[in-house]
Amino acid sequence: MKRVILTGGTGMLGLALIQLLIEKEIEVLVIVRPNSRRRSSLPESPYVSVMECDLADLPSIKERITEQYDTFFHFAWDGTYGDTRNDMYLQNRNVKATLDAVELAHAIGCRTFLGAGSQAEYGRVDGIKLAPTTPVKPETGYGIGKLCAGQMSRIQCQQLGMKHIWVRILSTYGPNDGMHTMVMSGIIKMLHGERPQYTKGEQMWDYLYCDDAARAFYLAAEKGKDGSVYCIGSGQVRPLAEYITIIRDTIDKNIEIGFGEIPYYDKQVMYLCADIDNLTQDTGFVPEIPFEEGIRRTVGWYKERINA
Numbered sequence: 167m168k169r170v171i172l173t174g175g176t177g178m179l180g181l182a183l184i185q186l187l188i189e190k191e192i193e194v195l196v197i198v199r200p201n202s203r204r205r206s207s208l209p210e211s212p213y214v215s216v217m218e219c220d221l222a223d224l225p226s227i228k229e230r231i232t233e234q235y236d237t238f239f240h241f242a243w244d245g246t247y248g249d250t251r252n253d254m255y256l257q258n259r260n261v262k263a264t265l266d267a268v269e270l271a272h273a274i275g276c277r278t279f280l281g282a283g284s285q286a287e288y289g290r291v292d293g294i295k296l297a298p299t300t301p302v303k304p305e306t307g308y309g310i311g312k313l314c315a316g317q318m319s320r321i322q323c324q325q326l327g328m329k330h331i332w333v334r335i336l337s338t339y340g341p342n343d344g345m346h347t348m349v350m351s352g353i354i355k356m357l358h359g360e361r362p363q364y365t366k367g368e369q370m371w372d373y374l375y376c377d378d379a380a381r382a383f384y385l386a387a388e389k390g391k392d393g394s395v396y397c398i399g400s401g402q403v404r405p406l407a408e409y410i411t412i413i414r415d416t417i418d419k420n421i422e423i424g425f426g427e428i429p430y431y432d433k434q435v436m437y438l439c440a441d442i443d444n445l446t447q448d449t450g451f452v453p454e455i456p457f458e459e460g461i462r463r464t465v466g467w468y469k470e471r472i473n474a
Contacts (some may be wrong), residue, residue: 167388171274173221174241174265174282176204178342179335182380183239188213190384195235197227197242207342212352224266228273230367237278237387238271239263245308247346251286257311264315265322268300272326279323279380280387283334283395287313290435296334297441299397305433315399320393329392333383336399336440340376340460341467347372349461352410353468363424365434367407372399372439378453385449399440400453409457416461 170187172182175196187194188211198205200218208216219227221242242263246255264281271279286309287302294300302311314333323330339349355362374382382398390396407425414421445451455463 167192167278167384169195169233169235170237170239171195171197171235171271171276172239172241173197173224174243176202176207177241177338178344178376179282179338179379179383180239180241181207181209181342182376183383184209184214184386186377186380188368195231197224208371221263221266224270228270229273231414234275234277235271235278238267238276239280239282239383239387240267240399241282242267243282243312247278248276251308253305253463254307257307260311261315261318264319268319268322268326269326272328276328278329278387279319280331280333280383280390281316281319283316283332284309284312285334285336285397285438285440287316287334292435292437294437295401295439295441296336296397296399298334298444299396300441316395318421324393324450331386331390331392332395333386334397335370335379336397336438337373338379338398339373343376348406349409349413349464350468352413353417353461353465355470356414356421357465357468360469361424362410362414362423363407363427364410365430366426367405367410367430369406369435370403370437370439371373371406371409372401372403372411373457373460374398374400374440374453375455375457375463378455381454382445382449382451385451387443389449390445391448394444394448396445396448397440397442397454398445399442401440401442403439404457413460413461413465416458416465 289303
């Protein structure tokens with residue numbers, strides 16, 4: 167892997183992957199939306215270049231690219247939270263954008279296409295680890311769209327003679343995370359002296375630090391087997407209340423936590439864990455950063471941000 171293209175590069179996982187690619191001295195072209203509010207978060211490096219393009223216009227961008235690339239990482243996706251997850255027309259456009267990304271990847275010489283899927287492709291599967299062979303029963307337009315994008319792009323890559331990898335991402339966290347996720351919203355409230363409220367926290371979840379996730383993406387693209395689905399997670403679970411307590415203890419052990427003050431959501435996922443056996447076997451990936459260390463880094467990042 168020497169020269170790659172990345173969509174969705176201004177999100178937490180995209181930024182972590184870009185940093186890893188820089189460290190490996192791999193050139194990366196980041197495709198961002200016009201007037202992206204998060205463009206300034208992209209690192210300045212001689213290995214990073216940026217091109218503006220709307221997802222709907224991906225087919226037109228090949229005329230603007232004059233050099234050859236070997237790997238395409240497609241992370242961009244609209245409608246990832248709230249009511250937009252069930253905007254069927256929007257999710258359908260995401261599927262088309264994924265297929266357009268495959269066509270673009272082929273046109274500029276890429277041999278490998280890696281697309282970002284989601285645990286939402288499975289729906290609710292309580293009590294077992296999520297593996298590539300676990301039956302998929304998505305319950306949202308978002309999950310249906312991700313599943314469709316993965317399956318269609320795999321066939322498309324086969325037709326074009328490209329290696330196809332699909333990664334299903336579970337729960338990740340770290341610097342540059344969205345402000346409304348469980349981890350980041352808790353950090354923000356606690357650092358600002360607010361009393362956080364939660365469910366009872368009995369959910370058994372799997373969290374993976376963003377740098378570990380970036381390494382998993384890189385290894386999957388570099389060493390993964392063509393046509394494979396890989397679940398991205400730590401492969402271990404803890405009660406959600408334990409994660410929250412670690413966040414609290416990292417910031418201030420005297421902060422009171424309002425466990426049980428918020429009811430569980432309708433269709434609440436109570437068990438979420440990745441089976442990473444095939445990822446480890448094929449690529450050698452093993453998570454390296456424990457939650458305690460990842461939270462320390464994330465809290466430190468946010469403190470620097472508010473004190474800047």
